[in-house]
Amino acid sequence: xxxxxxxxxxxxxxxxxxxxxxxxxxxxxxxxxxxxxxxxxxxxxxxxxxxxxxxxxxxxxxxxxxxxxxxxxxxxxxxxxxxxxxxxxxxxxxxxxxxxxxxxxxxxxxxxxxxxxxxxxxxxxxxxxxxxxxxxxxxxxxxxxxxxxxxxxxxxxxxxxxxxxxxxxxxxxxxxxxxxxxxxxx
Amino acid sequence: xxxxxxxxxxxxxxxxxxxxxxxxxxxxxxxxxxxxxxxxxxxxxxxxxxxxxxxxxxxxxxxxxxxxxxxxxxxxxxxxxxxxxxxxxxxxxxxxxxxxxxxxxxxxxxxxxxxxxxxxxxxxxxxxxxxxxxxxxxxxxxxxxxxxxxxxxxxxxxxxxx
Numbered sequence: 001x002x003x004x005x006x007x008x009x010x011x012x013x014x015x016x017x018x019x020x021x022x023x024x025x026x027x028x029x030x031x032x033x034x035x036x037x038x039x040x041x042x043x044x045x046x047x048x049x050x051x052x053x054x055x056x057x058x059x060x061x062x063x064x065x066x067x068x069x070x071x072x073x074x075x076x077x078x079x080x081x082x083x084x085x086x087x088x089x090x091x092x093x094x095x096x097x098x099x100x101x102x103x104x105x106x107x108x109x110x111x112x113x114x115x116x117x118x119x120x121x122x123x124x125x126x127x128x129x130x131x132x133x134x135x136x137x138x139x140x141x142x143x144x145x146x147x148x149x150x151x152x153x154x155x156x157x158x159x160x161x162x163x164x165x166x167x168x169x170x171x172x173x174x175x176x177x178x179x180x181x182x183x184x185x186x
Numbered sequence: 187x188x189x190x191x192x193x194x195x196x197x198x199x200x201x202x203x204x205x206x207x208x209x210x211x212x213x214x215x216x217x218x219x220x221x222x223x224x225x226x227x228x229x230x231x232x233x234x235x236x237x238x239x240x241x242x243x244x245x246x247x248x249x250x251x252x253x254x255x256x257x258x259x260x261x262x263x264x265x266x267x268x269x270x271x272x273x274x275x276x277x278x279x280x281x282x283x284x285x286x287x288x289x290x291x292x293x294x295x296x297x298x299x300x301x302x303x304x305x306x307x308x309x310x311x312x313x314x315x316x317x318x319x320x321x322x323x324x325x326x327x328x329x330x331x332x333x334x335x336x337x338x339x340x341x342x343x344x345x346x347x348x
Contacts, residue, residue: 024260033244054260142241
């Protein structure tokens with residue numbers, strides 16, 4: 001991984017467009033999912049997705065190859081979201097999803113039509129709806145941990161908070177989602 | 187059983203789900219024992235498991251058009267940055283060349299004025315003032331011309347409005 005990071009750092013310093021093409025392909029779903037988690041709106045997430053890669057191109061020389069590229073990428077995306085929110089509404093990220101807009105498109109999960117699939121889909125919809133109602137910092141911790149599979153340390157460096165805060169956010173986020181899961185089971 | 191014990195158990199469940207405490211055998215053993223006796227924490231553990239499975243199952247995919255548009259924008263921006271860098275390099279080379287020429291010509295002019303002053307048997311202050319006037323003259327002329335042009339334009343516009 002260290003060698004890969006070194007190669008990425010070298011390519012970013014050169015502003016190698018082929019490398020960026022490959023990175024965009026590789027991180028497309030993960031980055032969009034993360035941005036949707038923070039913004040709650042697909043169009044905005046897609047705009048910020050593009051801006052993130054432009055920022056990666058412009059600030060690529062700042063990437064430190066001691067860290068994983070994904071961690072740095074998410075940190076860049078996070079900063080862009082915060083900048084955007086400060087411009088739009090000078091409050092914290094907490095109020096992001098309180099406008100009742102539909103978030104988290106949950107498309108059909110394949111062609112299996114068994115009862116379990118329907119139930120699972122319903123449950124996913126409930127969890128996605130529950131995610132909308134969580135404070136942004138809890139959502140972020142849950143997405144990075146359980147969807148992106150990041151370690152607690154990596155989440156701490158993306159969110160720039162102490163490890164204890166990350167643990168607490170995961171715990172509180174999961175606790176806050178519990179009623180939504182119960183709602184799904186009803 | 188105290189509320190603290192439930193709180194501790196729930197935190198352990200959440201973090202254990204994060205696979206961060208699997209190495210902590212004593213905490214795990216305590217948690218297992220607690221879950222055997224506490225129905226609410228047991229239910230919480232099951233719910234957490236379901237929630238995590240649900241979170242992992244939420245499919246959000248980037249569309250092909252988004253990826254290609256982004257790649258195109260990045261390439262275009264890379265070209266812009268490349269041309270900006272080339273322009274900046276050209277400007278800095280030009281500035282260096284101009285500075286070098288100015289330095290060399292100033293020295294040459296100084297020596298020229300000194301030679302003329304000696305030939306004409308002038309006091310050194312005279313040819314030095316001459317050198318200064320010669321150096322400042324182009325800038326002065328340009329300044330005067332610009333001021334005259336501005337005044338002319340102002341008068342001209344004034345005649346229309348007045």
